[in-house]
Amino acid sequence: MNFNDAIPKPAAGSGSGIANFDTAQAAPEFLPVPPGIYAARVLNGEYTATKAGADAYRMRFEVTEGEQTGKTLVRTWTFGPKAIGYTKRDLSAFGLATSTQLLSPFPEPGRDIFVRLVVALQRGDDGIERNDIKRIDVVQVKDSPATAFLLPKKGEGGGQ
Amino acid sequence: MTADPFTVGAFVCGPPHSPRALVRHGGLLVAYADGLIDDPREAYLSHFAFGPDLEDHHAASRGSVAGFAGPCWCRWLVLDIDRPDPAVALADARRLVVFVHQRYPDLEGDVPVYFSGNKGYHVLLELAHLPPPSAGFHHTAKALAEAVAAGAGVGIDPSVYDLAHIIRLPNTRHPKTGLHKRRLDSDALFRLDAEGIREHARYPAGDGIPTARQVPEELALDWGEAERHAGRTAEVWAERRAERGEVPDLRAPKFFLDLLRFGVGEGERHATLFRAAAWLTEQGAPPPLVLALLTEPGRDVGLTPKDVERQIGCGIDHARRHRAEVGVPRPPAPTPPATAGKPVDTHRSPEPPSMWNDPEAFYSLMTGRGWKWPAVLLWLNAPPTAGFFAVPADHRKRAADHLTRLPACERSEGGPV
Numbered sequence: 001m002n003f004n005d006a007i008p009k010p011a012a013g014s015g016s017g018i019a020n021f022d023t024a025q026a027a028p029e030f031l032p033v034p035p036g037i038y039a040a041r042v043l044n045g046e047y048t049a050t051k052a053g054a055d056a057y058r059m060r061f062e063v064t065e066g067e068q069t070g071k072t073l074v075r076t077w078t079f080g081p082k083a084i085g086y087t088k089r090d091l092s093a094f095g096l097a098t099s100t101q102l103l104s105p106f107p108e109p110g111r112d113i114f115v116r117l118v119v120a121l122q123r124g125d126d127g128i129e130r131n132d133i134k135r136i137d138v139v140q141v142k143d144s145p146a147t148a149f150l151l152p153k154k155g156e157g158g159g160q
Numbered sequence: 161m162t163a164d165p166f167t168v169g170a171f172v173c174g175p176p177h178s179p180r181a182l183v184r185h186g187g188l189l190v191a192y193a194d195g196l197i198d199d200p201r202e203a204y205l206s207h208f209a210f211g212p213d214l215e216d217h218h219a220a221s222r223g224s225v226a227g228f229a230g231p232c233w234c235r236w237l238v239l240d241i242d243r244p245d246p247a248v249a250l251a252d253a254r255r256l257v258v259f260v261h262q263r264y265p266d267l268e269g270d271v272p273v274y275f276s277g278n279k280g281y282h283v284l285l286e287l288a289h290l291p292p293p294s295a296g297f298h299h300t301a302k303a304l305a306e307a308v309a310a311g312a313g314v315g316i317d318p319s320v321y322d323l324a325h326i327i328r329l330p331n332t333r334h335p336k337t338g339l340h341k342r343r344l345d346s347d348a349l350f351r352l353d354a355e356g357i358r359e360h361a362r363y364p365a366g367d368g369i370p371t372a373r374q375v376p377e378e379l380a381l382d383w384g385e386a387e388r389h390a391g392r393t394a395e396v397w398a399e400r401r402a403e404r405g406e407v408p409d410l411r412a413p414k415f416f417l418d419l420l421r422f423g424v425g426e427g428e429r430h431a432t433l434f435r436a437a438a439w440l441t442e443q444g445a446p447p448p449l450v451l452a453l454l455t456e457p458g459r460d461v462g463l464t465p466k467d468v469e470r471q472i473g474c475g476i477d478h479a480r481r482h483r484a485e486v487g488v489p490r491p492p493a494p495t496p497p498a499t500a501g502k503p504v505d506t507h508r509s510p511e512p513p514s515m516w517n518d519p520e521a522f523y524s525l526m527t528g529r530g531w532k533w534p535a536v537l538l539w540l541n542a543p544p545t546a547g548f549f550a551v552p553a554d555h556r557k558r559a560a561d562h563l564t565r566l567p568a569c570e571r572s573e574g575g576p577v
Binding site for chain 2: 103105108144150151
């Protein structure tokens with residue numbers, strides 16, 4: 001066999017470019033969801049920073065039922081002296097009780113966390129409307145059958 | 161080294177950018193293939209299986225497998241055919257399977273072929289001769305796969321042989337089409353048309369993965385040849401690196417220039433952007449400059465902003481790690497030219513120290529070399545230790561202030577190169 005002349009894969013070509021512009025559908029304008037109660041699941045949670053540079057933890061939710069299915073909502077918690085107690089209370093409901101957990105991937109792979117969100121609509125000083133999540137209730141935590149194949153974490157007892 | 165302890169795989173439940181979890185590789189793959197995992201979400205598993213050292217890396221990297229460089233192994237080598245036209249993809253998959261049957265007659269009827277659920281096919285070549293795990297296993301695997309595909313006259317995606325690459329698991333749903341990754345037996349592959357195969361993939365099934373009944377002798381020979389080829393390639397690269405030594409490159413490599421000029425095809429975009437970022441960093445470019453130079457070309461080839469940022473970041477980290485491992489010092493600070501009035505080499509000649517006292521002259525010099533205003537400014541604002549030259553901080557600041565105040569009409573705007 002010839003090991004020197006691999007055939008390059010054809011470029012994407014026809015699937016992209018200006019040729020598709022005429023027939024393409026315009027994307028909808030971004031709109032916040034109407035205020036109400038939504039069933040959602042946790043997309044991810046991550047340690048991040050606010051615009052001012054302070055530590056923060058951000059969680060993204062995806063609406064799973066109703067007209068707004070697929071829309072994403074975001075809630076950010078901060079760690080200032082006044083906020084930290086509330087942050088700890090809210091995040092503990094997700095099993096996030098230590099700083100190590102806040103720095104680890106969330107939710108754990110193969111785990112789905114379903115929640116109920118109470119969402120409000122607020123208008124900022126700039127006149128732009130934004131959603132604000134007022135309340136989060138964890139409804140169900142569902143593990144994929146694939147989690148049976150997860151390796152035990154280092155430090156956990158037992159083996160395979 | 162035997163494959164026994166090489167059972168660790170990286171599993172992704174959800175979109176490909178979701179966190180990686182470590183699993184029993186073979187067990188999970190077979191469970192999905194047998195239809196035992198009842199989960200509608202998309203899911204992926206690393207192409208290669210790893211030893212226990214991946215667990216340490218995963219724990220130390222806060223749940224990431226990126227940057228792992230230990231030995232790996234796999235039982236089924238995936239040859240990924242991906243085409244915009246489903247009929248062309250099917251024709252290529254058939255051609256590849258026919259060639260594999262001809263090349264390895266013992267595997268006839270036992271070559272698993274999967275429809276990916278969108279516009280491609282995964283042809284699995286079982287490494288029935290059980291080659292031992294090694295640090296260069298994935299390079300050998302790539303050499304073998306490319307040689308087999310070239311023999312069939314078919315192009316395959318070379319990126320699936322990256323160490324941390326993940327492959328969609330059987331019977332999982334493709335998020336774009338809602339179709340499943342389904343196995344096709346030989347009969348279905350040659351009897352059904354592209355539309356029939358899409359219909360076939362509407363539902364998952366537990367049809368397992370066939371295994372080779374005999375070990376093809378030719379496969380072991382081809383693997384040996386692929387190993388030698390991959391070794392030779394590695395030696396050539398090592399020689400080139402040794403020849404280059406600590407001297408920065410005089411000319412940019414072809415892949416880098418091609419990326420800027422023509423872009424790069426699907427399947428090589430991530431790797432090329434990574435290499436370009438690593439190469440620039442090796443030349444001493446500070447991270448902001450690397451970002452400024454490569455972000456637009458990365459976006460132009462169709463990568464998402466997040467992917468672009470990630471590939472550039474990983475390339476920079478890789479080059480820095482490599483620099484730290486081999487103990488290569490930073491390029492030395494330039495010395496003033498011996499004689500004034502000498503023609504300026506626009507690539508490498510050092511600037512006279514007086515240049516830094518004259519921001520306008522400095523800017524003219526940089527624009528003369530093709531640098532644009534934003535890139536020059538970014539470079540000046542980069543951390544002082546990361547620069548090409550040991551430029552005093554106050555001089556950099558003065559030049560940056562000058563550029564910031566420069567009227568828009570005098571700026572050389574646009575792409576950085």
